[in-house]
Amino acid sequence: MAKVGEVKLIGAWPSPFVMRPRIALNLKGVEYEFLEEKFGGKSDLLLRSNPVHKKIPVLLHADRPICESLVIVQYIDKSWPSSGPSILPSDPYDRAIARFWAAYIDEKWFPSMSGIARAQGEEAKKAAIDQVAEGLSLLEDAFGKISKGKPFFGGDAIGFLDIALGCFIGWLRVTERTQGVKLLDEAKVPGLAKWAGRFCADGAVKGVMPETEKLAEFAKLIMGKFKAPPPQ
Amino acid sequence: MADEVILLDFWPSMFGMRCRIALAAKGVKYEYKDEDLRNKSELLLKMNPIHKKIPVLVHNGKPVCESLVILQYIDETWSDKCPLLPSDPYQRAQARFWVDYVDKKFYELGRKVWSTKGEEQETAKKEMIESLKLLEGELGDKPFFGGEKLGFLDVAIVPFSTWFYAYEMCGNFSLEAECPKFMAWTKRCMEIESVSKSLVDPHKVYGFVLQLKKAFGIE
Numbered sequence: 328m329a330k331v332g333e334v335k336l337i338g339a340w341p342s343p344f345v346m347r348p349r350i351a352l353n354l355k356g357v358e359y360e361f362l363e364e365k366f367g368g369k370s371d372l373l374l375r376s377n378p379v380h381k382k383i384p385v386l387l388h389a390d391r392p393i394c395e396s397l398v399i400v401q402y403i404d405k406s407w408p409s410s411g412p413s414i415l416p417s418d419p420y421d422r423a424i425a426r427f428w429a430a431y432i433d434e435k436w437f438p439s440m441s442g443i444a445r446a447q448g449e450e451a452k453k454a455a456i457d458q459v460a461e462g463l464s465l466l467e468d469a470f471g472k473i474s475k476g477k478p479f480f481g482g483d484a485i486g487f488l489d490i491a492l493g494c495f496i497g498w499l500r501v502t503e504r505t506q507g508v509k510l511l512d513e514a515k516v517p518g519l520a521k522w523a524g525r526f527c528a529d530g531a532v533k534g535v536m537p538e539t540e541k542l543a544e545f546a547k548l549i550m551g552k553f554k555a556p557p558p559q
Numbered sequence: 560m561a562d563e564v565i566l567l568d569f570w571p572s573m574f575g576m577r578c579r580i581a582l583a584a585k586g587v588k589y590e591y592k593d594e595d596l597r598n599k600s601e602l603l604l605k606m607n608p609i610h611k612k613i614p615v616l617v618h619n620g621k622p623v624c625e626s627l628v629i630l631q632y633i634d635e636t637w638s639d640k641c642p643l644l645p646s647d648p649y650q651r652a653q654a655r656f657w658v659d660y661v662d663k664k665f666y667e668l669g670r671k672v673w674s675t676k677g678e679e680q681e682t683a684k685k686e687m688i689e690s691l692k693l694l695e696g697e698l699g700d701k702p703f704f705g706g707e708k709l710g711f712l713d714v715a716i717v718p719f720s721t722w723f724y725a726y727e728m729c730g731n732f733s734l735e736a737e738c739p740k741f742m743a744w745t746k747r748c749m750e751i752e753s754v755s756k757s758l759v760d761p762h763k764v765y766g767f768v769l770q771l772k773k774a775f776g777i778e
Contacts, residue, residue: 379660379693391649398655405648419635420621426628431609465609 576718583753724761
């Protein structure tokens with residue numbers, strides 16, 4: 328059991344990457360102090376705790392920093408093994424599949440998402456949106472194979488891959504609204520569309536997934552200031 | 560039932576070399592298949608339809624893709640010998656963090672050093688040395704990143720050293736002079752059989768890089 332004050336998370340409410348460890352900590356029932364970074368600046372604590380990348384999230388466990396969202400999630404899973412369900416699958420092959428898709432999401436799919444905001448002109452925007460949709464189609468396929476009819480990638484409960492993808496649902500909904508497209512389309516990706524609803528309704532997610540309205544307002548603010556993709 | 564293990568690979572690939580080292584360290588018998596990346600095999604396209612890339616580990620017909628995913632799979636499946644990831648969660652997190660750092664920075668920097676010129680190349684050279692110095696800091700006084708023995712981070716990084724000669728020749732600089740501690744670590748790794756028999760000759764890698772430069776019309 329973590330002592331009060333022993334677990335801290337440096338982050339920011341709009342960041343999908345920060346959401347990942349928050350969901351993991353919630354799944355494990357671990358209390359933590361959320362140290363919110365102000366937008367536009369980086370605290371001394373952040374710079375000291377993550378000198379290499381200077382990015383959020385950073386987990387501080389008994390003052391030792393752990394960086395990189397999925398590294399943190401795996402750390403949480405190993406550090407509180409008897410609390411809550413196992414976040415990573417128990418079988419090595421299933422773990423390899425989950426890690427493969429998490430890497431795909433971070434290295435290919437998320438950059439295509441940020442590509443939408445960066446695209447200049449109608450044609451480029453459409454191409455960017457198509458890329459994201461293509462990725463979701465692959466993930467839909469993966470969901471079918473991995474969930475095997477259960478509600479989540481992780482089976483009966485939220486797992487590693489659910490967290491890796493689910494954290495982007497808020498921003499996906501904002502993108503749907505601002506671009507006037509349907510990405511989590513029940514017709515094209517029915518499995519994922521229903522999964523998204525279940526994910527957001529889960530007790531471990533509800534408190535940390537921002538309301539689409541709030542995110543959309545935030546998006547307008549930063550687009551206006553920087554013409555930049557969603558923050559990390 | 561005997562395990563059937565196949566590694567789809569390409570001889571100069573640093574990512575492939577990682578898998579070769581891990582399999583050798585664990586004493587796993589496997590079939591090595593060298594791919595022609597300009598003419599990818601049916602098997603590769605079937606086993607890695609998403610990325611169509613090597614390395615791919617095929618274990619009893621089931622594919623595992625992405626070198627770091629493969630490394631962890633090998634570590635977890637053949638767990639009785641030579642554990643690569645430490646058992647302590649914090650040390651595991653540190654090892655994973657640094658491997659992620661190497662993958663994000665190093666490969667791209669290396670590519671820039673051998674394939675660009677002028678300011679872009681100079682910047683890449685400088686950043687490469689900075690990266691290696693950062694890793695030297697992480698190594699500290701330990702013989703290996705894994706401590707007394709070869710670990711996850713050692714296996715993940717050491718294959719890049721086979722490309723250093725090519726970087727030095729193309730970039731006209733000496734990594735040995737700039738980062739002697741890192742080079743000393745490389746030599747220590749090479750004394751281990753599973754490493755030395757899995758890594759390729761740096762001169763052959765340089766030959767390959769020269770071929771690539773010719774093919775891409777790079778001076």
